[in-house]
Amino acid sequence: MANIGVVSATNNQVILRNYVSGFPKESDLYIAPTTIDLRVPPGSMAVLVKNLYLSCDPFSRIRMEKPDPSSPASVALAYSIGKPISGYGVAKAIDSGHPNYKNGDLLWGRVGWEEYSVITPTPSHFKIHHTDVPLSFYTGLLGxxxxxxxxxxxxxxxxxxxxxxxxxxxxxxxxxxxxxxxxxxxxxxxxxxxxxxxxxxxxxxxxxxxxxxxxxxxxxxxxxxxxxxxxxxxxxxxxxxxxxxxxxxxxxxxxxxxxxxxxxxxxxxxxxxxxxxxxxxxxxxxxxxxxxxEFFDKYSKFLDFVLPYVREGKITYIEDIAQGLENGPSALIGLFHSKNVGKQLVEVARE
Amino acid sequence: MANIGVVSATNNQVILRNYVSGFPKESDLYIAPTTIDLRVPPGSMAVLVKNLYLSCDPFSRIRMEKPDPSSPASVALAYSIGKPISGYGVAKAIDSGHPNYKNGDLLWGRVGWEEYSVITPTPSHFKIHHTDVPLSFYTGLLGxxxxxxxxxxxxxxxxxxxxxxxxxxxxxxxxxxxxxxxxxxxxxxxxxxxxxxxxxxxxxxxxxxxxxxxxxxxxxxxxxxxxxxxxxxxxxxxxxxxxxxxxxxxxxxxxxxxxxxxxxxxxxxxxxxxxxxxxxxxxxxxxxxxxxxEFFDKYSKFLDFVLPYVREGKITYIEDIAQGLENGPSALIGLFHSKNVGKQLVEVARE
CATH class of the missing domain: 3.40.50.720 (NAD(P)-binding Rossmann-like Domain)
Structure with a gap:
């Protein structure tokens, strides 16, 4: 099948410049544009998503460390120099080859720190069914x-x-x-x-x-x-x-x-x-x-427990939202200097 | 009731000379004789026991530390200067005012480091029912x-x-x-x-x-x-x-x-x-x-499990036995210099 009609777009990414030891600096990361086809290849089970919110997590620091080549776990965990870092985020399906996702579906789970990601859904990707609460909550309170x-x-x-x-x-x-x-x-x-x-x-x-x-x-x-x-x-x-x-x-x-x-x-x-x-x-x-x-089997029980409190305003959740992917690096690094007040996240786009 | 017929005996004791910081030394302990009546007072629920085997336990070192007066737990734990130290041991009842113990009964549990102790039986004193195995095992393998x-x-x-x-x-x-x-x-x-x-x-x-x-x-x-x-x-x-x-x-x-x-x-x-x-x-x-x-409720289950192996010779247990109370201090201190080979204990008397 020819790629007739495939639209491509600029995809800005947050890239790891070098491995980190000691405190990470903004300059350990940089933003670079790439180009991405806005369709998944025919026959693929992948889902192309537009990233809306990215979660800033302390654990990313561990992944910036130079991996120990003798430890497969360390190698599997480490980010790669020159490639976009990744983490948990909220995203919207733009094109899907996967039977569980159709265009327009919202989901949360592992994505790249970039405007668009191609993901292969795993048991750690969750379709978002409840949209009467802020979508950003799926990086924090509901994630x-x-x-x-x-x-x-x-x-x-x-x-x-x-x-x-x-x-x-x-x-x-x-x-x-x-x-x-x-x-x-x-x-x-x-x-x-x-x-x-x-x-x-x-x-x-x-x-x-x-x-x-x-x-x-x-x-x-x-x-x-x-x-x-x-x-x-x-x-x-x-x-x-x-x-x-x-x-x-x-x-x-x-x-x-x-x-x-x-x-x-x-x-x-x-x-x-x-x-x-x-x-x-x-x-x-x-x-x-x-x-x-390791407790994803408890996630639906957790949602059943927590959503009523959220809807009734009986649980408060404070977020610290950096606007735009370009502010992602400083938001992430800020975690290690206690700069955030509440859950730190990055808003890449609003739907 | 007059004390007619009460026999008394010399009761050598291992006494704490001073609180310990750093490695304990033999000179932190000393042996001193006292005199003890070989009968419990009429109406008492106490049991007078003759100590046969004393267990040397690393935990005794903690109890030699000067207590922190602001911590009731620390005060309760600490040995007292000038008084005999204590620990777990195997003993024989010589005279008993307690309904569960009669003269001649064997037991293990907390006793003083001395030839004779007056104890008030607690749930952490156990009567010894199985005497076809070495009695000293109740300080180690069966204790x-x-x-x-x-x-x-x-x-x-x-x-x-x-x-x-x-x-x-x-x-x-x-x-x-x-x-x-x-x-x-x-x-x-x-x-x-x-x-x-x-x-x-x-x-x-x-x-x-x-x-x-x-x-x-x-x-x-x-x-x-x-x-x-x-x-x-x-x-x-x-x-x-x-x-x-x-x-x-x-x-x-x-x-x-x-x-x-x-x-x-x-x-x-x-x-x-x-x-x-x-x-x-x-x-x-x-x-x-x-x-x-904190697991004494499992003790009888443990005995049921382990005794058959012991009797069949399928479990080996090596003991390092110091002979006589006078060799107790060096046996105890030796623990902290890895001198013992196997379970360190002191034989005070053979029945």
Whole structure:
């Protein structure tokens, strides 16, 4: 079949310039135009999508690291120099060779950081059925961060009414939800964040019982002792390092730690050592690393749970939206300097 | 009732001389005689026991630390200066005011480090019903270390046939059993120990598939990579510190770490920092601190499981027995210098 009638378009992409060690810089990425055919090849199962929203995730930092050639996992994970980076996003099908998707369908899942992507749908691509809520929410509240908060808190931490919960990076994509889930579960919840503005948000918008600005605390352990005189039952770990040390000092017996990220450590050439792990033995603590992508079987249960709250305005979700793909690199790098207030994402286009 | 007919005896005790920081020394303990009535007071529910075997446990080191007065748990745990230390032991009832114990009964549980103890039976004292096996086994194979190996391996690590298991301090009281349980479960198991003699025991007596002397390895991570080219599914953690760092580097996705002790850290004023905990997130690892004393409800199930193997000679258990209470301090201190070969205990008396 001849390619008669195929329309092509400019496709701007966010490209990795070099592997990163230490803090990433905007100059580690650059924008470059390519040209893309706006049709999938005949017979292909692929879907050509127009990207609407891209999620900025701390995990991208790990993928910018030079891969260890002896580790297949590391090689599989790493971005490639000279190619567009990728992540989770919300997109609209423009042309589809896949039986499950037709033109105009909305979906979320893995896409490239570019205006248009050709994707091969996998079980980690989800068709969007509920469009009465902001589409951008599928990068956060209704996407991976939401599922992370849900499975991490309910499945991994097994909260009981009256327990005490501490959340680090509490105003972030995941943390702002964990606080609200903890209140729903009848827990006492405290969060830490990187500015007084965020601390204020925690207390006024996200229902946190208390909160502190970790940058203004000289002694993190003392700050936790002030907030939790009886100790911490559940820690939702997003940062690692010094904060983890302080939390271990303040955990209660049989405490649970759900670890979905350790953002404070990703850019350090010499990560901070945690010297008090014997506490895990003394206090019989459980630490569970987890990734929401392994809980996609819970996604529809999660949506059923969370959508009514969203529609009734009983869950608040704050987004920090960078406008245009060209502002993607600074939005992504800003995560590592705590620049975002709430879930950071990039709006590439509005439908 | 007058005390007519009460016989008294000399009761030698092992006394704490001072709180310990850093490595404990024999001189931190001393032996002193006291006098004890060999009858319990009329109306008392106590049991007077003659101590036969005392268990030497790394955990005693924690109890020698100066307590933190602001921590009730620390105060409750700490030994008292000038008083006998305590631990688990095997004893014989000499006189009993308790309905569950009569003179001549054998039991194991918490006793003082002394020739005779007055105990108030608790749910953590167990009457010994099976005496066709060495009584000393109730300090090890059939006591807390055995239960630790059993619940730690079967309950906490959920082993599957074909999985790979690494055990540190593998020839110790707990480790020698974990290796044998791992083989029973169809796993591949490797152990580390502190001498070539112990490494030899692991391979020839305890069924370990492979073993290494960690003191002769310049690079622990490389040693583990050599033994586990495909990585480690289960780590039975007894030591902490550098070994934990190396293990994390070699864990497989969804690995499980059962942590019942971190002996390498107990004597360090500045414990070693573990800098690669983000691995717990990347590999979705579960770390579970636990203590066998919280699993006493499994003890009879454990005995039913293990006794047939012991009687058939299908489980090997090596003990390192110090003779006489006067050799107790050096036996206990020796644990922290890897002097013991197998389970270290003290024989105070033979029935």
């Amino acid at each position: 991976i961060p939401g599922l992370t908060a849900y499975v991490g808190f309910y499945e991994i931490c097994s909260p009981k009414k009256g327990e005490t919960v501490f959340v680090s990076a509490a105003s972030g994509a995941v943390g702002q939800l964990v606080g609200q889930f903890a209140k729903m579960a009848g827990c006492y919840v405290v969060g830490s964040a990187s500015s007084n503005e965020k601390v204020n948000l925690l207390k006024t918008k996200f229902g946190y019982d208390d909160a502190f600005n970790y940058k203004e605390e000289r002694d993190l352990s003392a700050a936790l002792k002030r907030c939790f005189p009886e100790g911490i039952d559940i820690y939702f770990e997003n940062v690692g390092g010094k904060m983890l040390v302080a939390v271990l000092e303040n955990m209660r017996t049989h405490g649970r730690i759900a670890a979905c990220g350790m953002i404070s450590q990703y850019n350090l050439k010499e990560p901070e050592g945690v010297h008090n792990l014997a506490t895990i033995v003394y206090k019989r603590i459980r630490v569970q690393g987890f990734a929401a992508v | 807390i270390p055995g239960l630790t190996a059993y619940v730690g391996f079967y309950e906490i690590c959920s082993p599957k046939k074909g999985e790979t298991v690494f055990v540190s301090a593998a020839s110790g009281a707990v480790g020698q059993l974990v290796g044998q349980f791992a083989k029973m479960a169809g796993c591949y198991v490797v152990g580390s120990a502190s001498s070539n003699e112990k490494v030899n025991l692991l391979k020839t007596k305890f069924g370990y598939d492979d073993a290494f002397n960690y003191k002769e390895e310049r690079d622990l991570s490389a040693a583990l990579k050599r033994c586990f080219p495909e990585g480690i599914d289960i780590y039975f953690e007894n030591v902490g510190g550098k070994m934990l760092v190396a293990v994390l580097e070699n864990m497989r996705t969804h690995g499980r770490i059962a942590a019942c002790g971190m002996i390498s850290q107990y004597n360090l004023k500045e414990p070693e920092g573990v800098h690669n905990l983000a691995t717990i997130v990347y590999k979705r690892i579960r770390v579970q601190g636990f203590a066998a004393v």
